[in-house]
Amino acid sequence: MRAFLAELHRRDRLLSRVAWAHVALAALFVAAMTFDERTILGANPWVKPFKFAVSVAIYLFSVAWLRTDGGGGGLRRAVLPRLGRLAAAGPRRQAAAFLTPTPQPQASSAAAAASELMTARA
Numbered sequence: 859m860r861a862f863l864a865e866l867h868r869r870d871r872l873l874s875r876v877a878w879a880h881v882a883l884a885a886l887f888v889a890a891m892t893f894d895e896r897t898i899l900g901a902n903p904w905v906k907p908f909k910f911a912v913s914v915a916i917y918l919f920s921v922a923w924l925r926t927d928g929g930g931g932g933l934r935r936a937v938l939p940r941l942g943r944l945a946a947a948g949p950r951r952q953a954a955a956f957l958t959p960t961p962q963p964q965a966s967s968a969a970a971a972a973s974e975l976m977t978a979r980a
Contacts, residue, residue: 866919866922866923869922869923869925870921870922870925873918873919873921873922873925874918874919874922876918877914877915877918877919877922878915880911880912880914880915880918881911881915883907883911884908884911884912884915887904887907887908887911888904888908890904891904891905891908
């Protein structure tokens with residue numbers, strides 16, 4: 859297991875570190891779930907950030923493992939800023955994360971993601 863983790867870190871240090879940070883965040887969110895009895899539409903408000911942290915960690919570990927050339931600048935420019943914005947937006951509007959999104963925010967989010975990907979490739 860230690861050799862596997864060392865290889866993962868060798869392939870892409872930044873993605874590996876960010877993935878481990880999300881694992882730590884997921885653990886904090888689990889702790890918050892146990893102490894916070896509030897609900898938003900019947901769900902604990904820490905469930906959504908927990909799921910987000912776990913899914914991002916899995917994604918980043920997967921991408922870091924698939925990286926073999928030691929590069930990844932384009933991926934970092936495309937993914938990491940978007941993850942930062944999503945993480946920062948969560949605490950400001952937790953209740954909105956549980957509501958059905960309207961077409962307008964979906965369209966603007968898709969446009970922002972497409973713009974970031976085109977910028978990263980340039």
